[in-house]
Amino acid sequence: MSLSLQGKTAIVTGAGRGIGRAVARNFVERGANVMFADSDEALLEAELGANLDSDGPVRAFAGDMSEKLAMANLLSATLDAFDRVDMLVNAHRLVRASDPLDTDVDTLDEMMRQNMMSALRMSQIVARRMIKQGEATPDEDEIGSIVNVSTLAGSRPIPDLLGYSIACAALEQATRGLALTLAPHRIRVNGVSFSSVMSHELKQALREETELRDRVIAGTPMGRIAAADELADTVLYLAGSGASFVTGQILTVDGGRSLPDPVTSRML
Numbered sequence: 001m002s003l004s005l006q007g008k009t010a011i012v013t014g015a016g017r018g019i020g021r022a023v024a025r026n027f028v029e030r031g032a033n034v035m036f037a038d039s040d041e042a043l044l045e046a047e048l049g050a051n052l053d054s055d056g057p058v059r060a061f062a063g064d065m066s067e068k069l070a071m072a073n074l075l076s077a078t079l080d081a082f083d084r085v086d087m088l089v090n091a092h093r094l095v096r097a098s099d100p101l102d103t104d105v106d107t108l109d110e111m112m113r114q115n116m117m118s119a120l121r122m123s124q125i126v127a128r129r130m131i132k133q134g135e136a137t138p139d140e141d142e143i144g145s146i147v148n149v150s151t152l153a154g155s156r157p158i159p160d161l162l163g164y165s166i167a168c169a170a171l172e173q174a175t176r177g178l179a180l181t182l183a184p185h186r187i188r189v190n191g192v193s194f195s196s197v198m199s200h201e202l203k204q205a206l207r208e209e210t211e212l213r214d215r216v217i218a219g220t221p222m223g224r225i226a227a228a229d230e231l232a233d234t235v236l237y238l239a240g241s242g243a244s245f246v247t248g249q250i251l252t253v254d255g256g257r258s259l260p261d262p263v264t265s266r267m268l
Contacts, residue, residue, distance in 0.1 A: 009032065010032050010033070011087070011088050011122075012089045014065070021228075022227075027089075027239075028058060032087070034059075035061055035082075037062075061077050074122075085126055085129055087146070087239045090146070096164065099160070108163040120171075127144070130185070131143070142244060148171055148192075150193045154168030154193060155193065171191070175190065188238075190246060190249050192231060192235055196226060196255045197225065198226065198227055220254070220256065221259060226253070230253070234251060234253050
């Protein structure tokens with residue numbers, strides 16, 4: 001199985017830090033041209049700096065990943081730089097606590113807009129471009145792949161993250177729906193659902209709550225917190241040719257955290 005992405009072009013959102021950055025770096029190392037996209041321009045400058053080259057494989061785009069105009073401009077910037085797009089990774093996420101009994105819907109609306117609608121709309125925009133590119137290569141088995149990054153909150157609701165949990169669940173269902181829609185166009189769509197991985201959000205939480213690390217490790221059968229690079233390798237697999245017959249799947253990367261039944265384990 002080849003993990004080379006030589007000659008491919010990818011857009012990675014949320015690439016300024018954490019998991020998105022690990023995914024984008026991994027793609028560059030595998031030979032891809034990569035557009036690092038993030039809402040925080042300072043993060044992109046700090047990450048890329050001298051690596052930006054008008055003739056090189058790396059570009060940066062700063063913009064609000066939940067705004068339609070920014071998404072359209074992101075695709076345009078990618079095409080201007082590399083002429084095409086073959087892969088999209090929607091790793092942009094916003095996590096915000098919410099009270100499940102609060103009747104104010106603002107938080108839910110924001111979580112849906114930032115975490116589900118942004119990925120759905122970006123996927124639609126990029127997929128239309130991939131389909132157009134595919135008209136020139138009717139004999140190829142695949143013309144593009146999309147990977148959406150979700151979390152275990154989509155299937156294991158977290159009460160104080162209710163809005164985020166709903167958005168993750170919706171993103172996973174959108175992933176399946178897009179996979180069915182785009183399969184005839186030779187575009188694969190998959191997702192990763194992660195937990196116990198050192199994301200930017202978990203790193204922040206560990207700084208704020210010293211006992212959290214022990215609780216996360218205790219709740220993870222593999223007994224550790226994974227590095228962001230480990231999740232990035234899973235995204236690489238789903239985006240690349242090794243997963244050429246895989247679509248509509250949500251691959252869980254959590255060190256076994258979703259497996260135990262807490263009631264059963266206490267009864268044994």
